[in-house]
Amino acid sequence: MTALMKIQSFIQAYVKAIASILDVDVTIVDNELVRVAGTGIYADEIGETVTHANFFHHILVSGESGSIMDSMADLNCKGCEKRTTCRELANVAYPIFKEGAVVGIISIIAFSEGERKNLLENRGQMEEFLKYMSVLLESKLYTDEAKERLEQQLQVVHDAEKGWSFVGDSQKMKEAIRIGKKVAKSNSTVFLRGESGTGKEIMAKMIHALSDRRDKLMISINCAAIPENLVESELFGYEEGAFTGAKKHGSIGKFELAHGSTIFLDEIGDMPLPVQTKLLRVLQESVVERIGGTKPIPIDIRVICATNKNIEQMVEEGAFREDLYYRLNIIPIELPPLRKRKEDLPALIEYYIAYYNQKLGKSMRGVSPEALQTLTSYDWPGNVREMKNIIEYLENIAEGEIIQLSDLPDHIVMRSGKGFEDWSLDEIVEDYEKRVLSSMVKKGATLEEKNQLAENLKISRATLYRKLKKYDLL
Known part of the structure; x- marks a missing residue:
C-alpha cells in the first residue's frame, strides 16, 4: 500500500472540502498512478489506475508542477489513448513529496467551459493553493499534527471566500444589517427575503462571520442549481447500494459536511416537495438520515435560507409546505431592491x-x-x-x-x-445616432461592408462616411 493510500480517508474528506470551497473538482493520485481521492466523476474511480496518464507521468518523473489549458491542443496530451474522448478541458497539478521523492499528485480539473475559464483567470492562485496543500499532505505522512495545519490552510481560503461588505446608508438597508448582526450569535434559523441580486448571500456570509461558528466553513447550496433527482442525495448523502450508480462506500451529504457550522440554502423555494419533508425532520430533530441508511446521524448546524419567490403564495398553492415555512421563517430579514x-x-x-x-x-x-x-x-x-x-x-x-x-x-x-x-433636441438625436452607428459598424469593417450598411440604412455612402468621421468611428 502506498503512503497516500494509508491515509486515504483523510485525503478524501479534505478533497471534498476543497472542492466545496473552490467550486471545482479535485483529484489525487499516488506514485503508481492509482486514484487515491476525487470528486465529481472521479469519485467513482477511487482505487483504480489512471489510464490516460501522460500528463501525470511527466509530473511524477520531473517533480515539477504542470498545467493543461486546452486538452485538445496541449503537448502533454499528445499520444494519449483517450485524447479524443477525454472530458477534461483543463488541469492544474502539483507533485506531493515525501523525503524528496514524488509520492503523488494533487490536481484541480475543469470539465466545463465555465470551470476552464475560472481556472485560467485564477491559475496563479490555484497553483499556489495546490503548493500549500502538497506541503501539508507531505507533513500528514509524518504526523497527525498536519491535520490541524491543513484545516488552517483551508480556513485561509475560506476567509477569502467569506468576505462581506455592505455599502450605503439607506434606512432599509441599515435595518436589515442591524437585525443580521443582532441575531448572528443565535442558533435560530434565518430566512433572507429579497429580489435576485440584492445581497442575500453576502448577508448570510456576514451572519456566519459574526457567529460563534465562524471558525468552520459555511456550506452553501443553491437549491435551484441542483437537478431535482439529485437534490436529496446532495443534501443528505447516501449509503453504498442505495440506488443504481451509487458509489462504493456511499457519500456524505452537505448537512453532514456542515456539522458544527452554518449551512446556507439559497433559492429554497425551488426545493422539491419530497425533499422539503425530509428537511423539516432535520430541522425539528437535528438528525440526518442518508438515502438507503437506517441510522440517524446527529448534526449540529445553523440554517440560513434565502429566496426571491413569494413563499406565502407558494404555500397557498400547495407548492411549499406550510409547516416548513413556519419552521424556516423564525427570523425573517428583508433585503430591499x-x-x-x-x-x-x-x-x-x-x-x-x-x-x-x-x-x-x-x-x-x-x-x-x-x-x-x-x-x-x-x-x-x-x-x-x-x-x-x-x-x-x-x-x-x-x-x-x-x-x-x-x-x-x-x-x-x-x-x-x-x-x-x-440638451437640445439636436444633441439628443446626435447622441442616439452615434449609439446606433457604433453598434452597427464593425471594427475594421471593409469597404464592401460599409457600402452594404449605407444601403441598409437607406443613405448614400458619402453621408455614411461623413457621419462616421463626425463620430470618430472610421
Whole structure:
C-alpha cells in the first residue's frame, strides 16, 4: 500500500472540502498512478489506475508542477489513448513529496467551459493553493499534527471566500444589517427575503462571520442549481447500494459536511416537495438520515435560507409546505431592491469604481452629473449585481477618467429618460445616432461592408462616411 493510500480517508474528506470551497473538482493520485481521492466523476474511480496518464507521468518523473489549458491542443496530451474522448478541458497539478521523492499528485480539473475559464483567470492562485496543500499532505505522512495545519490552510481560503461588505446608508438597508448582526450569535434559523441580486448571500456570509461558528466553513447550496433527482442525495448523502450508480462506500451529504457550522440554502423555494419533508425532520430533530441508511446521524448546524419567490403564495398553492415555512421563517430579514434605496447609488458607484480600478488596473475618477442622474433614475431590475456588472463594463469601455452619459449602455439611457434635461433636441438625436452607428459598424469593417450598411440604412455612402468621421468611428 502506498503512503497516500494509508491515509486515504483523510485525503478524501479534505478533497471534498476543497472542492466545496473552490467550486471545482479535485483529484489525487499516488506514485503508481492509482486514484487515491476525487470528486465529481472521479469519485467513482477511487482505487483504480489512471489510464490516460501522460500528463501525470511527466509530473511524477520531473517533480515539477504542470498545467493543461486546452486538452485538445496541449503537448502533454499528445499520444494519449483517450485524447479524443477525454472530458477534461483543463488541469492544474502539483507533485506531493515525501523525503524528496514524488509520492503523488494533487490536481484541480475543469470539465466545463465555465470551470476552464475560472481556472485560467485564477491559475496563479490555484497553483499556489495546490503548493500549500502538497506541503501539508507531505507533513500528514509524518504526523497527525498536519491535520490541524491543513484545516488552517483551508480556513485561509475560506476567509477569502467569506468576505462581506455592505455599502450605503439607506434606512432599509441599515435595518436589515442591524437585525443580521443582532441575531448572528443565535442558533435560530434565518430566512433572507429579497429580489435576485440584492445581497442575500453576502448577508448570510456576514451572519456566519459574526457567529460563534465562524471558525468552520459555511456550506452553501443553491437549491435551484441542483437537478431535482439529485437534490436529496446532495443534501443528505447516501449509503453504498442505495440506488443504481451509487458509489462504493456511499457519500456524505452537505448537512453532514456542515456539522458544527452554518449551512446556507439559497433559492429554497425551488426545493422539491419530497425533499422539503425530509428537511423539516432535520430541522425539528437535528438528525440526518442518508438515502438507503437506517441510522440517524446527529448534526449540529445553523440554517440560513434565502429566496426571491413569494413563499406565502407558494404555500397557498400547495407548492411549499406550510409547516416548513413556519419552521424556516423564525427570523425573517428583508433585503430591499436597489430601486428602493437609490440614496445608496452614489456610494455604491464610488465603491465599485474603486474596486475595479484596483482589479483592472484602471484610474477612473468618477461619473459626470448627467451620467449619475441617468444611473440614479434607472430602476435596476438586476439590483446591485447588475450595477456591479455595469461599472465593470464602463471601466473597460469609457475613454476618459470620468464616465460620461455617452458611455452608458443604450438600455440604461433609454429606460432612464433622465440626463438630457440640458440638451437640445439636436444633441439628443446626435447622441442616439452615434449609439446606433457604433453598434452597427464593425471594427475594421471593409469597404464592401460599409457600402452594404449605407444601403441598409437607406443613405448614400458619402453621408455614411461623413457621419462616421463626425463620430470618430472610421
